[in-house]
């Protein structure tokens with residue numbers, strides 16, 4: 596019975612019926628399926644492989660002691676007190692994850708218009724860096740540079756009459772980068788999208804003797820709906836006034852991403868990033884092909900939430916979706932991925948090998 600548009604069609608003529616249902620006489624020399632015939636054969640021709648070296652694990656730090664407070668919109672992700680961050684750093688070491696990324700949940704009483712807490716050498720991020728480095732000096736630590744976890748208005752920069760000030764913000768970001776470098780941070784990652792910040796931070800670091808501190812620029816960072824759960828985690832979702840479209844990129848553009856990346860490289864970025872991840876794999880591929888720089892993708896909170904939430908509901912196989920999404924970044928040209936799945940993926944990789 597031949598099927599057309601889902602409706603069965605009766606073929607009355609017996610010889611036609613025979614012709615429609617028997618295998619066509621294909622004379623195939625080339626059969627791509629041969630290379631997929633078994634697990635060992637598939638492994639032999641596999642083009643991209645995810646390893647633990649590809650993973651950067653973002654962690655949320657909060658005040659208190661012995662605290663692991665779940666983030667409701669990110670199933671499986673907690674805000675951790677400094678002592679618990681150190682425990683996760685230990686887990687990362689054991690799993691061979693090379694690098695952690697730190698983000699603070701700042702107490703609302705410490706947030707102000709200027710984001711002053713960002714430049715406090717005793718803030719949660721700096722405390723975490725020192726605590727981790729004391730026990731595990733051999734793990735890499737990346738610190739985000741932007742003001743949004745610290746400002747009462749939730750923006751990444753200084754706000755005046757409803758406008759984000761560029762150059763004044765950059766001056767504060769340089770100070771923020773310096774306190775983080777002083778605490779022992781290895782990679783400064785400006786995520787604010789102000790113009791000229793990479794060059795200013797590079798100069799500030801070099802002048803203060805931090806020549807070896809790397810910069811991973813959030814070079815092509817888009818104004819995205821996928822940051823929602825992250826803003827819950829750092830507590831800026833409710834306070835954010837307006838949107839970030841005057842500094843983060845328009846999701847309709849990709850040539851512009853190349854110009855942004857080019858500028859950041861010219862200003863001294865050692866590594867570049869495209870963010871978010873999955874909706875921007877085309878941008879990732881263009882960036883990698885154009886500049887051949889160490890290039891990273893950020894699988895952001897909303898991407899994590901979609902997979903983890905659907906898995907929790909039994910709608911998809913969470914482990915397989917996680918691994919498929921991560922190798923997709925490699926295929927698109929990423930040298931590594933910032934992902935909240937890092938420890939789970941590392942455990943899965945370990946099981947497989």
Ligand code: PBG
Pocket residue numbers: 739741743751786787821822823824825826839894895896897
């Ligand atoms: C702060 C920053 C954001 C993220 C990383 N750094 C949020 C934002 O720009 O609003 C998002 C990460 C995520 O969603 O996982 N500038």
